[in-house]
Amino acid sequence: PSSISSGRNSITLARWGRRSHRGGGLLHRALSFSSSRGVSSGEGSAQPAEAVPAQGLYRDTVLLPRTEFPMKLTGQKLLDRELQIQQECGFADLYSWQRERKAKKEFCLHDGPPYANGDPHVGHALNKILKDIRNRFEMLRGRQVHYIPGWDCHGLPIELKALGEMGTSDLGPLQIRQKAREFAEGAIARQKAAFQRWGLMADWDKCYYTYDGAYEAAQLRVFQEMHSKGFIYQDYKPVFWSPSSRTALAEAELEYNPEHVSRAIYATFPLSTLPPGIASEGVSVLVWTTQPWTIPANQAICYMPKAQYSVLKRADNSQLLLVATERTASVAALLGTQLDSVATFTGSQLEGGICKHPTIPDKEVLLLPANHVTMAKGTGLVHTAPAHGMEDYSVASQFKLSVECMVDEDGKFTELAGPELQNLSVMREGTDKVISMLKECGALVKEEQCVHSYPYDWRTKQPVVIRPSKQWFINTASLKDKAKEALQKVRVLPESAKGSLLTMLDRRTYWCISRQRSWADTHHICRQTASYTFFCWPTTVVHPLLFLCVCLYQSKAGPVTDYVRGEDVLDIWFDSGASWAAVLEDSRADAYVEGKDQIGGWFQSSLLTSVAVRNKAPYKSLVVHGFAVSEKGEKMSKSLGNVVDPDAVINGGKDATMPAYGADVLRWWVAESNVFSEVQIGPTVLNSARDSISKLRNTLKFLLGNLHGFDPRVQAVDPKEMHYIDQYMLHLLREYSIKVTDAYSEFDAGRAIRVLQAFITRDLSSFYFSIIKDRLYCDPEDSLGRRSCQTVLEEILDGVTRSIAPILPHLAEEVYLHAPGHDETLFKSGWIKSSSVWRRPGLEEAVEGACAIRDSFLSSIPGKNAAQYDLTIAIEPGLLFELMESLQDEATSTSSQLAELMMVARVSLTSELPRDLPPDALLSHGTFLINLEGGVIREDSAYSIAAVPTSAARCPRCRRYTADSADCLCPRCQTVVSQAN
Template sequence: MLLRRLGALGGGAARCGLSLRRVAPLRPALSFTQSRGRAAAPPGDEAQPAGNHRHTVLLPRTSFPMKLAGQELLERELQIQRECAFDQLYAWQRERKAKKEFCLHDGPPYANGDAHVGHALNKILKDVHNRFEMLRGRKVHYVPGWDCHGLPIELKALGELQTKELTPLQIRQKAREFAEGAIARQRAAFQRWGVMADWQNCYYTFNGQYEAAQLRVFEDMHSKVTSHTMTALAEAELEYNTEHVSKAVYATFPLTTLPSKLASRALGKVSVLVWTTQPWTIPANQAVCFMPKTYCYPWSDLEGGVCQHPTISGKEVPLLPANHVTMAKGTGLVHTAPAHGMEDYSVATHFNLPVECIVDEEGRFTELAGAELQGQCVLKEGTATVISMLRAAAALVKEEECVHSYPYDWRSKKPVVIRASKQWFINTANLKDKAKEVLQKVRVMPESARASLLAMLDRRTYWCISRQRSWGVPIPVFYHKETRQPLINKHTVAHIAKVFAEKGSDSWWEEPLETLLPPDVLKKSKAGAVTDYERGEDVLDIWFDSGTSWAAVLQEADPRADVYVEGKDQLGGWFQSSLLTSVAVRNKAPYKALVVHGFAVSEKREKMSKSLGNVVDPDIVIHGGPDLAASPAYGADVLRWWVAESNVFSEVQIGPKALNSARESVNKLRNTLRFLLGNLQGFDPRTQTVDSKDMYYIDQYLLHLLREYSIKVTDAYNEFDCGRVIRLLQAFITRDLSNFYFSIIKDRLYCDAENSVGRRSCQTALEEILDGVTRSIAPILPHLAEEVYQHAPGHDDGETLFRSGWIKSSSVWRKPGLEEAVEGACAIRDSFLSSIPGRNAVEYDLTIAVEPGLLFELMESLQEEPTSTSSQLTELMMASRTTLTSALPRDLPSDTITNNGSFLINLEGGVIREDSAYTIAAVPISLSRCPRCRRYTSDTPECLCPRCQTVHGQPQ
């Protein structure tokens, strides 16, 4: 039964096809120490036949270059992009019929500078997956976008000007020009990297249609979620300087009303002593806080006390308990100014204290601080004046310098003043539970990132969505001139959204109020005359800008992306703002999956910094630097390989070592592909392919391995694990191809007749391997893949790989018994090779003795005749002649080398299972070396072997 089943595999009694390791003259013999041939020569390193037989050998021939470097490499990549119409690929695949659509929604990079290596990591990772999905036959939806508003862009635009006396419209014009310039440079870089998209139809957060969609989301959230104005502290992007030096003071607050439990004691005049590193905040004091159960008097003894403000006559402030007070620094009694500290603000919220801001936007005291302080800079002369006021009131106990941590602006690197202001807020407390619920249905890769996402969501108690700038989307609100009540509803917002869609958000400043607030809208809003109102001056937070991109870009009945792919910094940024806006409006996440990658760092794992000199510019990576010896031109595919090879779920290192390694890997792959192309010269798979059942077992076996490889590669791409794709590729090429298959089939390829079944069987397998390997790496190396495809047989000029689909592996390649037959023979070869260390297998005559049973039947399917120099078994053994028998002869020569072992056969899921023993006897071959194929298969020296005699007279 087993023989009949194996017979269906094809091959039967194998014709000649011996594959030997040919050694060039005067070159020492090589030994093979594994079943998959550790000592195989690299592709292209071929020994040449002697004399006039050379022209009869079918050595590899191809015009595919072995190596491309420098300007030649760069020009070839650009040529590939042109010839293969990279710029038209996205539109082509959008127009074709497809059963499924795949949507990767692009998180918008910030339009404030040139493309950097973090962009490369992100954009290339996205493109690899998009190209994979497209090759699989899905219709990819990927619209690149840019985040165009915000303070950094406004400041950079203003920094180029000599004067800052500009109107909002002038500021916006300059900011727009700056953003457009950055977008143009970034877009060009992304295109050079080979990123597939319709680059003429991207999305921009300053586009009128986008802004209109954003306002519609804003209005929907305003009507459904608590979104309102209130006074609060709006934290900007801050970093903390631990070496900041402040003037600190100890100051007294006299008790005017003793706590009830202390009133009966004769304490005389009593004051509480506070310590603060920000004495300028004392004029804004509203309370003195203490920590419960910490002092010599229990906290309840202090409750109810009232103090006299030290610098404001007649103002009294209460003593209040607060858990943020500690004994680590100061006196244990904390001066509290709710308008200038987050913890202080929390106390005011809890006890309903006034929040009076006495500092303007420029960091100067307002008239509310009093005539003595008005106009003074709080961090400079204002501090000195307050200390003088404390001294004059006899409230100053001590003045000192204090080194401590203080918030700085991350851009200007200057200390900031925290102040309360009127802002628009979204109360995220009402959204968080639902957001957590919908996140349970979202796939997160890596799963470990889910905890960080939830933790950051937990920490957000509210979301301040208003900013006091000119460059942004105006909050569509009008204020009554007298009552200051806001006018905002579905009628006003819908009308403004329509205006923005047609004219852009500049119309908020350009158009007369009557255009923004026409009579019909006023009537629907039940409001007064248009002259009663003035437009608001705040703009929306840029996280709201980008967070509503799902509504503006995914224009479908139910806009929901298959995946969002961004760096880990977006766990508290775009991932979160997108989630909150979508949950608020639709009760669902805007994404089905999240892929969270790490940051690009130096090879020393340092954050990239110009001051450290470790910044890697992707443009220099591709095109080279001024010193090409130090900064060579690697091209786009090497940059893409670096991204794919890295473990993107952690920090990704880049530098000369990583890039040189990537280049070497790409060149090795190129060399393997060149070997495949060279051996397919003259082969047309459309007419010369050998049917699977007639192919040699070793060729069928490689197709079986190719199918396993393609399945694993597909799974790795599905998991966004490009690093696993590359590991699988390198293992397949090194172990299965170079060290195993190539070393076995070279003789059959080079020395068999050109149109023989054995050679065409091998070429059939090689063409499938070339096609499968090329397609498997195409998402990562699109330029190389298309270049190979241009040289590969079987398609017409002008065809491109990316328009022809994914790996075409067939279930026919998985056949019962095939794997066991070949791997059983390889196990026997292991024993043989281990017994002749340092020698060449071709120098031996081999006898294999196998007990009758399954293993014998498998080996017999590879060699039906007892002894052969041309069987498939001999080819796999890499010996010169093989005899298959059930028992070794007794009269073996004295120089015979023997070895034995066993092979476990497991068929049909364990239904057929047998552990079979075998013995190998190897003796030096008695035949002569053929001058053409250089195998020991000739009867006499200098005479061709029977196979070569047959082929020699045929035209080559």
């Protein structure tokens, strides 16, 4: 009525929280008809035993749901249907189509290149589908998506796989490189085919590959720019070296094994020149190391200047040892003897002391101050081998010590270590020999096993060593502050990952970007010319074009003979980290989306190179997801037999242990998971995903079935003319669309699914569908009430279908093909369409006030059929009465909107209950709180309900208790049947 809407446009009434039991029990009571072409109401809908099909005369007058949309697709039919959808709906051309259309904004998601060294796995599925969900969402809401898939095509794993397949390594450098490229191309083809099968939207003919000449040219321009700015330099310093792959490694290429076992030793270095602060003769410095093989390379022993040190006398053999005072008790316990203090002094008093090397005669070892010395372990005196430690090297640089490397590329001692050690592996027999030599000369005090975290080569899974090598480095220390400043402007999901990024930046002072290959013989010169962007020097012969390139490279170039072919290979992290230069050019990506292992890898290498060249991060936001693990939370491995193959997930396992789930189940698994933690996959979660999609199909089938014969273009009802509950559902649909849009915008597809399921279960199946079945099935086909309902069902179908499309593109397009009134595919028609006019003053409060009253009524008749009661609702004059009056303008009615909401035989609306209620009347009372203008006006309206068993008979057509007798139709059905005849 006008009294509700008039003058209340500025009033905001608080939402009354719908009680969770509203959809339970008898609230599910609704007419349901079975038919060979009929459908049920979807998830949660009830099928009462007494609701039997209309028989005989009235059967054909009931408007049952009809649709060809299948309730369930399994096995080969499911797989064929998905492929058919991809073909019919133009999945392959969608990316190109959206790039050609006009759009106000662009969304750029830069693809981190997966490694081209194997078949697609569930880690690929997790990453790629997560990206595709966001891309499809952005494309649907009108943005032009920029997404160029790429592959990382260089590196030792590819080369090893290629050689392993051939079974021989007796090939020349160019042949090995060619075989590696062929292997990478095969891996790319297999991965690309899988990505397309998963429904990923991209132009698969225009991908980027790190082995392309144009890509390498862009990469070398980045190298040149960084070199010209002084960020790149060549130096001889310790690096992580992998003997198993014979190459230098960056921090990002290390895996730390927390269960590595080292042979730790305590050894003595006799003091030959006493510091001024020590008067005792015969004192030996006690050191501790977990790497005994580095003892021959010792150049110094470091102490902490401000710490206290003591000369200690062993009670068991009178040996004098120099140890940090703080470590005395620990060392005494280790040696199993009492240590008596002879003298104590500060570390600074050790300056000037010199020791004898225990295994190398005439070699002197200096005592030197250093800030990296700690008291956490050992003796407080640190054995220092500049060739084999980063901090050791810093000490050598400060005090001009020799940096002698006694270890070759295979991790074996060289001739510099002496004939006893030469050619022995430092990590195995070399360690044995050094310990034996220390024992022979009486310098070994104690040996013990030490379990600790130790770096391993991430490819070969073998331990690495630290050894000096002439390498190319990026001075990350000089870039660190700029990179951290740029990172502060980047949004990181989850937020905790930003701390990890900053920590890794702080920890890295330099970045070794060169690698070694025994076959490497390539030197690149990059310069933009009319004819050549990239030049490769692949052989030992000086190519004539080199003269041109040299002249173009610098204006004062010397003769070509001054140029030497380099034998270093660029680090693959620099290789992939420069992808922004080849793909994004001068723009920034809206998002980078990769696994948490890229915090120290691609995320960081991309940041450092972009900040060095462009003074900005290459991304506006970072999304860091977890790894795919087994259902038990274990890392997947063939040895454990818990590897889940995405191809088997889609097409079924070869041994029939896994059914064919199809691509949409795989996509649902990704979307539903908490991707910011470890993501479990296995039969349980996949079956759950399949069941969830089946329930969703059920609801969609109900919607489609009840839209049979409805054309929204000509038969839709204006919202202002709709029943209030229909308008209310449009309001809820608008709320749903806002929530699901926000979820996708936050890279939270899991929240989008939860919002979807809550909407379907609570608002549709348990509430709206139960109420409208009578109107849908039994009202005249072209009546305002039925068309009003169908208009809303079409809007709901459209909104739900669009909302699931980023996650389930195959199902969404399948539904769209069956839905009425469409001329194009869903993905070319945009995002959810909702309107602000769907929310009208008084609408929400009227429906939810009625729901509150109905909840009170239902609680008074537990276990009984609400349809068999007449209700009298008494409300004192006021706003709540006016709201209920808007749903029923007559004093009593069997067909009002209020009667429909209550799902009873008859409703009488009055200001007070009659005094002559029958003795079997069930009374209940309650209040409904209405807030006006943010709580400035509050009206707590009381109501009373009297429920009386109806005296009416059940209509043989609609099954409502509104007929005069059991063999007589109710007035509504009499009209419908007579018109049909």
